[in-house]
Amino acid sequence: MTTLLDKLWAAQEIVKSADGRSLLWVDRHLVHEGSHHAFAKLAARGARVAEPRLTFGVVDHYAPTRGPAASPAIARMIDTLEQNAAQHRVPCFGLNDPRQGIVHVVGPEQGLTLPGLLVTCGDSHTSTHGAFGALAFGIGATDVAHVLATQTIWQSKPKSMRLTVTGALGPGVGAKDIALAWIAKLGTGGAQGHAVEYAGEAVRALSMEGRMTLCNLSIEGGARFGMVAPDETTFSYIEGRPYAPKGAGFDEAVAYWRTLNSDTDAAFDRDVTIEAAEIAPIVTWGTSPEDALPVTATIPNPSQASEADADRITATIDYMGLTPGKALTEVEIDQVFIGSCTNARIEDLRAAAAVLAGRRAKVPGLVSPGSRQVKAQAEAEGLDRIFAQAGLEWVGSGCSMCVAMNGDSVAPGKRCASTTNRNFRGRQGRGARTHLMSPAMVAAAAVTGRLTDVRPMLKGRDAA
Amino acid sequence: MTAWSQHKGKAIALTLENIDTDQLIPARFMSTPRAEGYGDFLLHDMRKTSDGAPIPDFPINRHPEASILVAGRNFGSGSSREAAVYALVDFGIRAVIAPSFGDIFAANAVNNGLLPARVTDEDAARLLARLGAGPVELSLDIETRTLSLDNQTMPFSLSAPWAEKLINGWDDIDLTEHHRPAISAYRARRAETQPWVFPAEDTAG
Ligand code: SF4
Numbered sequence: 100m101t102t103l104l105d106k107l108w109a110a111q112e113i114v115k116s117a118d119g120r121s122l123l124w125v126d127r128h129l130v131h132e133g134s135h136h137a138f139a140k141l142a143a144r145g146a147r148v149a150e151p152r153l154t155f156g157v158v159d160h161y162a163p164t165r166g167p168a169a170s171p172a173i174a175r176m177i178d179t180l181e182q183n184a185a186q187h188r189v190p191c192f193g194l195n196d197p198r199q200g201i202v203h204v205v206g207p208e209q210g211l212t213l214p215g216l217l218v219t220c221g222d223s224h225t226s227t228h229g230a231f232g233a234l235a236f237g238i239g240a241t242d243v244a245h246v247l248a249t250q251t252i253w254q255s256k257p258k259s260m261r262l263t264v265t266g267a268l269g270p271g272v273g274a275k276d277i278a279l280a281w282i283a284k285l286g287t288g289g290a291q292g293h294a295v296e297y298a299g300e301a302v303r304a305l306s307m308e309g310r311m312t313l314c315n316l317s318i319e320g321g322a323r324f325g326m327v328a329p330d331e332t333t334f335s336y337i338e339g340r341p342y343a344p345k346g347a348g349f350d351e352a353v354a355y356w357r358t359l360n361s362d363t364d365a366a367f368d369r370d371v372t373i374e375a376a377e378i379a380p381i382v383t384w385g386t387s388p389e390d391a392l393p394v395t396a397t398i399p400n401p402s403q404a405s406e407a408d409a410d411r412i413t414a415t416i417d418y419m420g421l422t423p424g425k426a427l428t429e430v431e432i433d434q435v436f437i438g439s440c441t442n443a444r445i446e447d448l449r450a451a452a453a454v455l456a457g458r459r460a461k462v463p464g465l466v467s468p469g470s471r472q473v474k475a476q477a478e479a480e481g482l483d484r485i486f487a488q489a490g491l492e493w494v495g496s497g498c499s500m501c502v503a504m505n506g507d508s509v510a511p512g513k514r515c516a517s518t519t520n521r522n523f524r525g526r527q528g529r530g531a532r533t534h535l536m537s538p539a540m541v542a543a544a545a546v547t548g549r550l551t552d553v554r555p556m557l558k559g560r561d562a563a
Numbered sequence: 564m565t566a567w568s569q570h571k572g573k574a575i576a577l578t579l580e581n582i583d584t585d586q587l588i589p590a591r592f593m594s595t596p597r598a599e600g601y602g603d604f605l606l607h608d609m610r611k612t613s614d615g616a617p618i619p620d621f622p623i624n625r626h627p628e629a630s631i632l633v634a635g636r637n638f639g640s641g642s643s644r645e646a647a648v649y650a651l652v653d654f655g656i657r658a659v660i661a662p663s664f665g666d667i668f669a670a671n672a673v674n675n676g677l678l679p680a681r682v683t684d685e686d687a688a689r690l691l692a693r694l695g696a697g698p699v700e701l702s703l704d705i706e707t708r709t710l711s712l713d714n715q716t717m718p719f720s721l722s723a724p725w726a727e728k729l730i731n732g733w734d735d736i737d738l739t740e741h742h743r744p745a746i747s748a749y750r751a752r753r754a755e756t757q758p759w760v761f762p763a764e765d766t767a768g
Binding site: 211221236245248287341345530 | 586596
């Protein structure tokens with residue numbers, strides 16, 4: 100009768116307060132440059148990090164992807180993290196560490212993220228780690244300080260929601276398309292207050308990389324976090340990773356992990372089903388992730404929308420510089436970006452390279468691997484040369500153009516096809532116009548210089 | 564943070580949905596130490612031109628004395644950046660009234676004494692219409708979860724723990740210290756029964 104959420108929650112609960120909040124034990128706390136407010140709060144109390152062994156620092160948000168830091172302020176952010184970590188004896192994957200990368204890529208890659216753990220980080224996309232069957236959510240600076248000081252967090256248990264994706268995805272369609280499809284269907288507030296458990300054949304068939312993409316985007320649908328019950332795919336991903344349990348400890352862990360799933364008769368507060376075969380490659384046209392449509396569609400026409408929606412659509416189309424009613428595939432782009440914790444893992448780079456191999460990009464673009472290890476692996480596979488031969492720039496790892504904090508940004512009025520997670524106004528730079536899509540779709544857009552359906556371009560190719 | 568349960572102030576309307584945290588404070592300002600104040604960054608790119616000149620008819624430029632914002636659904640969606648709340652608080656905002664909020668934003672708000680007051684879609688629409696180009700004087704009472712204007716009252720929702728935190732100005736760390744023994748016992752049990760949950764000691768060097 101219990102859900103995965105119930106099991107995970109019960110395992111972390113230390114006490115429950117009279118008003119219904121739970122004090123939960125945190126197994127992994129990941130910090131990055133943005134955690135400076137929290138370290139300052141800790142210092143103001145004269146407190147120490149309670150569990151330095153369970154806390155890990157990663158340089159990502161401000162990491163330069165080419166050459167030195169873009170400004171003294173940016174360099175200071177990186178130094179501050181490295182100093183705070185050193186002062187509190189927290190291991191830190193700093194700028195010069197071969198394990199450096201985006202926090203949500205590095206955690207799983209290093210075997211820090213495991214099923215049945217609670218992972219927190221001062222970053223909303225912490226939901227990514229739920230792909231392992233972990234409780235993982237983003238928190239703000241006050242709560243980061245709380246976790247640093249106590250290794251615990253107060254939370255109200257979210258409601259449960261199951262999102263089942265039945266059947267099999269078509270060729271050229273992946274986890275990013277599932278995510279954008281459900282957010283378009285339910286809206287950005289669609290899962291508000293809920294923890295989403297992803298289920299169904301199409302989810303089971305996803306690799307860990309795909310599951311991470313799916314859980315990563317949970318937050319864009321308003322969910323508190325996302326989860327996938329662990330299975331053989333999960334266990335084989337984890338085995339042998341640096342911080343993962345080894346030997347007998349691993350076997351013991353796997354035996355426990357096998358119990359982490361929702362009972363067949365478990366009831367969810369909300370149950371939603373979507374059919375995989377109905378999902379086409381998706382692009383966003385507007386400034387909210389719910390503004391997503393199959394690439395074969397046309398740009399919405401405010402005159403055909405309800406009165407309530409018309410103003411917002413008009414304002415969005417105006418910001419995005421689009422023409423109502425025009426085919427999405429006629430929209431010309433200025434540049435591309437392949438990167439971020441959503442889509443810069445090895446599988447994402449392979450998918451983009453499969454489209455780009457032997458082709459030239461019509462527009463410039465950056466490819467920023469999710470971590471230094473992903474970078475090394477991609478180079479070993481020759482993917483860097485495919486990107487370079489296509490005319491794209493192969494750069495270092497970090498959040499880069501996903502959030503435009505390190506100096507990499509999209510210029511005002513420019514249009515970027517991007518593998519990231521947020522198309523908010525100004526997210527990639529003031530006045531930037533962002534279209535979200537999968538790595539394969541970004542690669543296709545690079546080749547044609549327009550938003551493009553990747554499917555015909557995959558004919559006769561091994562779509563990795 | 565300062566404890567409060569009642570507030571009377573000028574409310575203004577931001578008739579937009581999905582005001583996300585990237586709009587509340589663009590990322591480029593987030594390396595600023597808090598002591599320098601974040602108020603000037605609030606909704607920066609919406610209320611200032613690219614040369615930094617204020618856009619005169621943007622609501623909070625017209626009425627910088629406002630302490631209450633009324634907005635459309637999904638206010639504060641997006642990133643976990645608490646800086647979005649700092650920008651509101653440092654500008655002088657005490658409460659945001661909207662039909663829904665980003666979950667992390669709302670938690671951050673309460674941690675900083677900013678009230679995220681949820682109202683129904685209908686009440687939000689009614690308030691926005693009444694405010695128009697505002698401002699209108701509005702009172703809020705956290706104890707009774709009501710807001711009032713023009714001698715009318717309207718309910719808002721806020722969970723019990725959040726109401727208590729705002730009213731008492733509680734800091735969670737102090738609260739948690741009372742549970743030290745339970746935390747230590749939990750940790751010991753976890754280390755005993757599931758030792759593998761603690762990461763292998765630094766492996767790669
Ligand atoms: S890549 Fe983007 S979404 Fe991911 S952690 Fe970095 S800034 Fe956040």
